[in-house]
Amino acid sequence: MQxxxxxSLEEKIDYLKxxxxxxxxxxxxxxxxxxKQVANSCEHPDAETVYEAVKGSMPNVSVDTVYRTLAxxxxxxxxxxVDNQLPRxxxxxxxxxxxxxxxxxxNEVYDIFLDDGEKLQLPKNAExxxxxxxxxxxxxxxxxxxxxxxxxxxx
Numbered sequence: 001m002q003x004x005x006x007x008s009l010e011e012k013i014d015y016l017k018x019x020x021x022x023x024x025x026x027x028x029x030x031x032x033x034x035x036k037q038v039a040n041s042c043e044h045p046d047a048e049t050v051y052e053a054v055k056g057s058m059p060n061v062s063v064d065t066v067y068r069t070l071a072x073x074x075x076x077x078x079x080x081x082v083d084n085q086l087p088r089x090x091x092x093x094x095x096x097x098x099x100x101x102x103x104x105x106x107n108e109v110y111d112i113f114l115d116d117g118e119k120l121q122l123p124k125n126a127e128x129x130x131x132x133x134x135x136x137x138x139x140x141x142x143x144x145x146x147x148x149x150x151x152x153x154x155x
Contacts, residue, residue, distance in 0.1 A: 013039075030061055035069075039094075047063070054066060078093065086107050092111075097120070097135065098111050100137075101139045110143065
């Protein structure tokens with residue numbers, strides 16, 4: 001489900017084009033398509049998933065191009081890695097404030113958005129360590145799907 005505060009995909013693509021120009025990078029069809037796959041997904045895709053999706057419309061794209069493009073998008077702060085402890089790096093292009101629930105059994109990643117009027121409370125001394133750019137809270141546990149499967153096996 002998309003967060004109601006999200007920019008439209010067209011606005012995100014326009015921002016990507018602006019950032020590429022500011023960084024002196026070419027705006028290539030591959031870069032746009034790879035970014036679209038991450039930006040348009042709530043699944044937090046890994047590089048292989050992005051590659052499989054992109055090669056449908058761009059059969060000549062290479063896995064290496066996908067990995068390099070994801071790295072450059074991350075450098076440009078257009079996407080971020082959800083968690084470094086997952087078996088494969090998963091990416092998120094949703095820069096609105098939100099947290100993630102990560103299932104320790106199936107590695108599924110779920111977005112958790114704050115309700116209207118709800119705010120995250122940072123520890124009072126967090127800023128003493130430096131300038132805060134992003135807040136990314138990760139909650140680890142067992143998702144409902146895995147809990148149900150576990151329950152079904154026990155019965």
